[in-house]
Amino acid sequence: MALANINFPSNYKILVTGGAGFIGSNISEFLLKNGNKVTCLDNFATGKRENIQPFLENENYTLIEGDIRNLETCIKACENVDYILHQAALGSVPRSINDPITSNEVNVSGFLNMLVAARDAHVRRFVYAASSSTYGDSISMPKKEEIIGKPLSPYAITKYVNELYAEVFSKTYGLETVGLRYFNVFGRRQDPNGAYAAVIPKFTIQLMNHESPIINGDGSFSRDFTYIDNVIEMNLRALMTDNKEAINTVYNVAYGERTNLKELVTLLKEYLRAYDSKIMEVDAVYGPERKGDVPHSLASIEKAREKLAYNPQYDIKTGLKSAMDWYWHNLN
Numbered sequence: 001m002a003l004a005n006i007n008f009p010s011n012y013k014i015l016v017t018g019g020a021g022f023i024g025s026n027i028s029e030f031l032l033k034n035g036n037k038v039t040c041l042d043n044f045a046t047g048k049r050e051n052i053q054p055f056l057e058n059e060n061y062t063l064i065e066g067d068i069r070n071l072e073t074c075i076k077a078c079e080n081v082d083y084i085l086h087q088a089a090l091g092s093v094p095r096s097i098n099d100p101i102t103s104n105e106v107n108v109s110g111f112l113n114m115l116v117a118a119r120d121a122h123v124r125r126f127v128y129a130a131s132s133s134t135y136g137d138s139i140s141m142p143k144k145e146e147i148i149g150k151p152l153s154p155y156a157i158t159k160y161v162n163e164l165y166a167e168v169f170s171k172t173y174g175l176e177t178v179g180l181r182y183f184n185v186f187g188r189r190q191d192p193n194g195a196y197a198a199v200i201p202k203f204t205i206q207l208m209n210h211e212s213p214i215i216n217g218d219g220s221f222s223r224d225f226t227y228i229d230n231v232i233e234m235n236l237r238a239l240m241t242d243n244k245e246a247i248n249t250v251y252n253v254a255y256g257e258r259t260n261l262k263e264l265v266t267l268l269k270e271y272l273r274a275y276d277s278k279i280m281e282v283d284a285v286y287g288p289e290r291k292g293d294v295p296h297s298l299a300s301i302e303k304a305r306e307k308l309a310y311n312p313q314y315d316i317k318t319g320l321k322s323a324m325d326w327y328w329h330n331l332n
């Protein structure tokens, strides 16, 4: 991963909650490579053992199999920890529409448990996964951190509540927090299977199997698709910044460009044809729009550039090429 001007964390003990998931396992891999001790707290609700299999032999890696809904587990996981990267949550808007209670228990009560445990363990900083879904029905574009709308799903509510709690913990208890509003992250190890799979891995596997991807709506909905390495970069910057004005706030984590779903399918086919030319003959089909989906999402990344010197290295094309290579060689 090419990163300029970053003060890399090393020799720290870092707790990554949700460390067996897509984003958490990628962050953990980077931290381990840089000589940190990583503790993963995960209950494998959506995370996978194979994501962390290579780390289990590393003496600097500890797995705590447990649930953030249990305060005692969170307290134990925070023992002697320097920093926390909190990724554990139940993702997916449709999942939260089908089961708002469980999403709330994990994403809100679990989050609060982690904040309490982090506060009591006097960790140096608590960096957490927020979400672009917090922009809700706001029509302003590009999305700037200060202007949000009304939430469009239970998931969006949970992620906004995270931000409110983090701010109150910073003000009330002096806990340093940074929220990262991720915009449609994609890349190696993102799960392509299941009812709640994200669009890029789902379409990729369908194309690889010569099945037509189903686009919800007319294909004009657009997203600021963000490659995983840009997300790792922001986590590191949020963790390591010594600029006191850059903490106790939230940031968009995105590339700052948008791609609609029709264009996305064209790009996926373009990059997969290198492995199997027949994929060019597979066409998308169109289905009904999904409840809770926002039509367009595009981030302003100015705040992150200004305060954290964020300088994303991977646009959607570079990211997709690399992700397609991974899917082809690992899931084919």
Ligand SMILES: NC(=O)c1ccc[n+]([C@@H]2O[C@H](COP(=O)([O-])OP(=O)(O)OC[C@H]3O[C@@H](n4cnc5c(N)ncnc54)[C@H](O)[C@@H]3O)[C@@H](O)[C@H]2O)c1
Residues within 6 Å of the ligand: 017, 018, 019, 020, 021, 022, 023, 024, 041, 042, 043, 044, 045, 046, 047, 048, 066, 067, 068, 069, 086, 087, 088, 089, 090, 091, 092, 106, 110, 129, 130, 131, 132, 181, 182, 183, 184, 185, 186, 198
């Ligand atoms: N992927 C994206 O595009 C995206 C966008 C916005 C926000 N986010 C947020 O980023 C974070 C990571 O997402 P991801 O894409 O890696 O998803 P993921 O599902 O791959 O990872 C989430 C991890 O949390 C774990 N987890 C769930 N419930 C738990 C519980 N009760 N106790 C302990 N662990 C639990 C899961 O087992 C999984 O390993 C989440 O907070 C998600 O809401 C992701």
